Amino acid sequence: MSRLNKQRGAKPKQENCLVGNKQIIAPGYCRLTLHAPLIAREVYPGQFVEVYMPPEHQPMLPRPFSVYKANRKTGEIVILFEIKGQGTRLIAAAEAGASLKLLGPLGNGFPELPSGAVLVAGGMGIAPLVFLASSTDLPRTLIYGAPTVAQLACPSSDLDMPGLTILEATEDGSKGDQGTTVDLLLRCINNAGAVFACGPCPMLQAVKNISARAAVKAWVSVEERMACGIGACVGCAVATPGGYKRVCKDGPVFAAEEVILNE
């Protein structure tokens, strides 16, 4: 299973990007289109960008976001994010026509999707998986879950792709099945070509266990607080059987058996 972005040499670019379409998805999510031709041209599913803060604002450090969509032709990328704290509030406040500085593409993306791939998205974990799902026409399944329908922030029009089966779950049953992504995964793990997951740590841990038991290869995208975003500062450590690795450079996508997930 070869990495999509095997050309490791693709250097991260600093790009001043024009803010395009912005959708604030109630309550507290933002879908932001950015004109970033250098990044759009080279980014692969699972890779991310660092969005710098506008100057003279708190906070200072850039914020990492998975690429949710990329259009090589128009040079646009889209990020989908939860408005969580000061940083995401500032980014969500950028108006169309403003400029945001980006660094990307960053990190190692997902490998190519095999036929029968199962993608498991918990909450905002949907972001890289939408890009990944769009990378093939092979039959594939997306499991998408959250505590309530309010956290299923991804606009359904963005999920409308040929060959993609969508299974949804909410813990309170407000949309899709009542239950979790893990419940749904258990139902289809035996026919899965491979599993690709992004979401909260406990979910990733469950995905790892279930896949291992079923002897299905699993890939997980993990998160850690970042500073440089390019592998220099060793700040974004994640434990692995061979010592700490850097989420930003050695990940964010790891083979499930490669990382020790805690929480």
Next chain:
Amino acid sequence: MSRLNKQRGAKPKQENCLVGNKQIIAPGYCRLTLHAPLIAREVYPGQFVEVYMPPEHQPMLPRPFSVYKANRKTGEIVILFEIKGQGTRLIAAAEAGASLKLLGPLGNGFPELPSGAVLVAGGMGIAPLVFLASSTDLPRTLIYGAPTVAQLACPSSDLDMPGLTILEATEDGSKGDQGTTVDLLLRCINNAGAVFACGPCPMLQAVKNISARAAVKAWVSVEERMACGIGACVGCAVATPGGYKRVCKDGPVFAAEEVILNE
């Protein structure tokens, strides 16, 4: 000569003010109208307001500005300021309809204008003197100077008042007489009812000396870096023969003989 604002009890108010008309006066000055009825109702010439920074921005401390105009009826005040550093840049970026938090009115203003008063404004020192000039119809003279015409930022329409004689000077002769406000003051000091000055320290020092020699009473408005703006922190000290005084509470207007001006 009684203080206009003898009612010292007028407490400073915190007011969330709607930003009204904004004029950016090239290059680097801003004339900003704010709807601040509580402050507009009570402010006297020479008093100032502290403008708080919008949240999540650098810097943090509020910035002091003299009130340039106040309209008790419409509840509007106007400030005129130079865009100098981060703080003034942020304030000048506030768009009409936005809200800025103000604290005011603050400090001791000027005493009432006698007939034949001479007002001396160096550069941005014009701000409190426009408000002061508008407080009477008695004959009075405004001396207004700066290095070049570019620093004579005050729109001339704002200076169009009955009974007000205007004398202008620039050091390079680009507007008015070639010379300084001090040259102009020397010409009219002997007929002056009293002198009211605001501007750079060396100018204030010259005004002080000239007035003293001519035995004309002089009042100066001085500046110092501020934190609380209300007299609590003793941060805005200015030297006086009787020890340090607070610009924000004991001033900013002082009898010229009351302050030791350096630089």
Next chain:
Amino acid sequence: MNKKHCQADLNSKTNHDHGFNKKSAGRPDLRVNLAGIDLANPILAASGPFGYGHQYRELFDLSLLGGIIVKGISPDPWEGNPPPRLAETTGGMLNAVGLQNPGLENFLKEDLPCLRGSGTKIIVNVVGCSVDEYAAVASRLDGVEGIDGLELNISCPNVKAGGMAFGTDPASTSNVVSTVRKQTGLPLLIKLSPNVADITSIARAAEEAGADGLSLINTLSGMLIDIEKRAPLLGNTFGGLSGPAIMPVALKMVWQVAGAVKIPVLGMGGINSARDALQFIMAGARAVAVGTGLFYNPDLPAEIKEGLLDYLQQQRLPELKSIERIAQNPKGEE
């Protein structure tokens, strides 16, 4: 035009109920006892920024504070440092006021009377150039009506004589604290300097010498240069750094000291929100003080108070005691 004229009709309450009787049923209890002083809530005004309270009482009801620590008082009036005394930095500010104050007798005559009716506890910050000066202020204030406690500022980095020396060395800390202790029955807080290698040794020295509580941190020593003038920006060259910039340093020292002594800790340094205050309490502070935050948000004490009440209510906790020091023994590691 007496700048210290006491306006009794200002919006402060004159009764001394401290809000104890106004607790609406079911609202959590914010009362704490700090070093023997009963506070209606754990939010104090830090010494310095608040002056002697005359001005901020024009902006809010002083009784919403648990206590006020008045600006440092010395036996005789102090002139303070030459201007400029202030400078802003990223996330913080420098001050080099130099402990300007009207002196003990003027304070008693002109400032204290106005504070008496304010409905909050009054703690006097004491400064001196020698042990005798500290002792003189403490002994004079002992038993004066309206004073609820003393805070010895042995840590101000602005004053060359005195200040710095006491607070950076356990032996001299011990000496000044035990001397003052003999002069007063008032609750005695010692304010510690962060400009030391090991604050716990100073803290323990103060505790052993008879302190009832510890206040920390004072400002970090710093400076700026005016590159146009090619000279130090502050009139005093050095100044004290305060504000959110120093918050992580303050929190760590509170954590360390709370783990090293038994007496209660008053935490301060860059507190900017109820969440910050909760961090200090979870690190081991009994109460918190706000200084610089008042400058850019005079509503900060009210906001912190509301925030603490909301937090306790949401977490169904009856009082702050339940979370004091909790981060030193997080659940699961106990």
Next chain:
Amino acid sequence: MNKKHCQADLNSKTNHDHGFNKKSAGRPDLRVNLAGIDLANPILAASGPFGYGHQYRELFDLSLLGGIIVKGISPDPWEGNPPPRLAETTGGMLNAVGLQNPGLENFLKEDLPCLRGSGTKIIVNVVGCSVDEYAAVASRLDGVEGIDGLELNISCPNVKAGGMAFGTDPASTSNVVSTVRKQTGLPLLIKLSPNVADITSIARAAEEAGADGLSLINTLSGMLIDIEKRAPLLGNTFGGLSGPAIMPVALKMVWQVAGAVKIPVLGMGGINSARDALQFIMAGARAVAVGTGLFYNPDLPAEIKEGLLDYLQQQRLPELKSIERIAQNPKGEE
């Protein structure tokens, strides 16, 4: 997928002219000599944030830097601290990386070769848990091609053993410096901790023990608490505060140390602009390093370089030497 694969075709220059020959006529001279190392300009990458240079060379030509101080190297590989290792604070950040590093031999094999052609000076930051470990690294690096100097990190607040102890006490500073001095002919910088009461005594001890220069400051010790988890936020509990928040503290210490020793000072701590760099130089620094600033502005070194050139040109000054330490003796007070 060798993360350390050396890409010689990256946009770094391979000649060693350091820009000396490219000076356009009349442009001021930014060259400085730091502790015996000739630098093309006084802007260095601080140890840690820059790693071993592999990554930032993808963002800019490393030869625009006067020098690179690589991340701390110990004799054996170090694991580092458990995550989370980073947290952002107002105007700054905490890190508790814990000096994770690949160890001396891996550094020499995998990292140094890539740096050799980078057209800038390479200074190796050395860490250890004992005097012997420092000495071992120093002696092994002595004479290795491509290494222009050493910086002894006797100040990291993250490592319980070693680090803290050396840098907070003149005697142990003297001991480690004089021992290392005997092992190496390389220019030797000593990196000082700000978490001390009197940094000048440590600085003088290092100078007397044979240091060629002093680097300061390292991070201030701090912490944050996660109020949801009611536990320290960082995996290591404590971390080091860096960034603009600490700039006034750093500047003051540089000022003090530059006034106390004769060897040159490398200033750092929150530098965010050419104006900040000028403040450090006017306070007495020979050169400056940037760390945290790189994270939010990778163009910072280039911006500082341009800003320094513009300043010298505007002020009609031929070189930085003309303003080094000038704020210690401002015009008119000389």
